[in-house]
Amino acid sequence: MRRPFVPMLLAALTVLVAACEKKAQPAPTSEPAAASTGAPSANTDTVLIGQVGSLTGSEATFGVSARNGIAMAVAEANATGGVKGRKLEVRVYDSQGRPEEAAQAATRLITQDKVAVILGEAASTNSMAMADKAQAAGVPMITPSSTNPAVTRKGDYIFRVCFIDPFQGYVMAKFARDHLKLGRVAVLQDNKSAYSVGLTDVFSRKFSEMGGAIVANESYSKGDTDFRSQLTAIKETKPEALFVPGYYTDVGVVARQARELGLMVPLLGGDGWESDKLFELGGAAIEGSYYSNHYSVDNPDSRVQDFITKYKATNGAVPDSVAALAYDAARLAIDAMKRAPNLSGAAIRDALASTQDFPGVAGTIDLDKNRDAVKEAVILKVEGGKTKFITTVKP
8 A cells, every 4th residue: 555645754854854964064164264353262261272284194293293382382371371361272173284174274263263373384385275364364373384485475464483495495505515515416396395396496596506506306296106217317317415305205205216226315305304204214215314404302402402301291202393393383372462462363463573582492583574483494414213413504
């Protein structure tokens, strides 16, 4: 016997489920950032800080280190009363190492969480995607370790606590010519990374101006795992060193494949190398290579050693430069909020812009007219499965 009410009931249930699913969907992440006033969370008991970082994906150590450094700074501030009598909290979102995810995370922090300040990202490409959102909304953003100059050019609400690629590229070019006495260097860059392309441009120009020769310039794309074709072409030019301004995930593999092909020259790079994973991925192949960085764990300064001791006690590991820079970025944000007359985006921005002689663990921070940190760089050598401090280069 046919029961006509059954299909009617099923149809009604289908409509009900669809309506519930639609209601449960999160607000669109493409909501214009300009809709936010930049005001902090309405919760009068806390001040909310946002962080965006690569907690998963190929550069996950960057996001995890930054999260640990920021958490330390916030805990220290809360132990001494927080900001304007209010405790600090951190809302963290995972960018997965992708600019579109970083932009969406920044929009959520602005429009939904209503954070006072955004901290992040590590990769310059991701930070630039976030900066558009923060600038449009009038929410101050501080990147701990994005070195491409274009990041802070996004607007007057965007800051950084690290040096920029023109300085880093100059440092490595000068080190290659003056310290290592190199005359012929090849380059292998990631052509999808603003960081890698920018660092390549500066290094190549400065090295050539100093009398050196760039004998080859090969490229790859993020996600590639086979570099043998490029390395074979590079080997034929007989370079004395190979400049690889990429991230540790690529560099370790490049080093192994270079050695397999008989390319035994030292590798040179930038701060994107900084991770304990570099030694795991590169093994013996990365030994004898050099890179520029923001700080060294060998620095005897009591401020640095105190930070390292506390970080190890909390996280069970030695902090890398990303952790140190993120700690500095959080402390700088907290200091600015304390100095600002109120917690509006404009007031915090003005306080940040006036920063001079801030005592960071990764160097004293002076912010210039472009909101970039003017500070020294260090050169580290990979030796015995760890880094060895070689020299410091000042601006």
